Amino acid sequence: MIYVADIRLIPEDGWLLLVARGELDLLNAPALQEALSILTSDARNPLVDLRDVAYLDSEALRQLGRAAASLRPTDRDLVVMVRPNSLPERVLHLCGWKRLVRICHSLDEAARPEESRNA
């Protein structure tokens, strides 16, 4: 059985959330890229919720890196929400993505940039 990811865009409290579930890899990279493009072109604060993502590969990371780079001219961070000690958090740390995106563990933390910058 192939596990297919579910990717949705949900507005919430001044944020636009990209909520992903499942496994993000080369198979669904185009869908992730399209959703990230909508997310980063929106005026609301962009947040990628990976708390229900069981697998994240370097192709998905590449998409997140591009999205973060596209936000630089607008002086906004790409906030990425993960579960502590999860596989997505491990990949983000292994690849040094803490410098490109702001990692947090909850929406409350996402709203407090100084705390999540060191998550």
Place this chain on the structure above:
Amino acid sequence: MLRVVDLRATPAAIAEARAFVREASWGLSDQDRMDLLLAAGEATTNAVRHGSPRGERCRILLICRRTEEWLTLTIHDSGVPFEPPTSLPSPDEPGGRGVHVMRCCVDEVAFGRWEMGNVVTLRKRLGDGATGK
């Protein structure tokens, strides 16, 4: 113990490869399984993206061998020889992390050739209670 899976070189093969590794990595700690899954996923992604010149007509072969001490996974593709990167790309370059992830996640990584193409070997040392018997 030896397990083999032969996959068509499509993006869907990456999820099938992960399912194969999940089954073959019984007895490993959660952390070690996570790391093996990451390394195997990256190697299979590279096999699909770079090691399958005839696209979906190519095959990718995964072989898992377990001994008392080691779990060894080999990923075979049909690609032309390549030089794996020896360092991380600059922080501003969003791609090129796959080999780095492999090196971080298993005890040994080797890049070689077989009759049909490239073969990546990933080796994870087994702890107590995770032998191949």
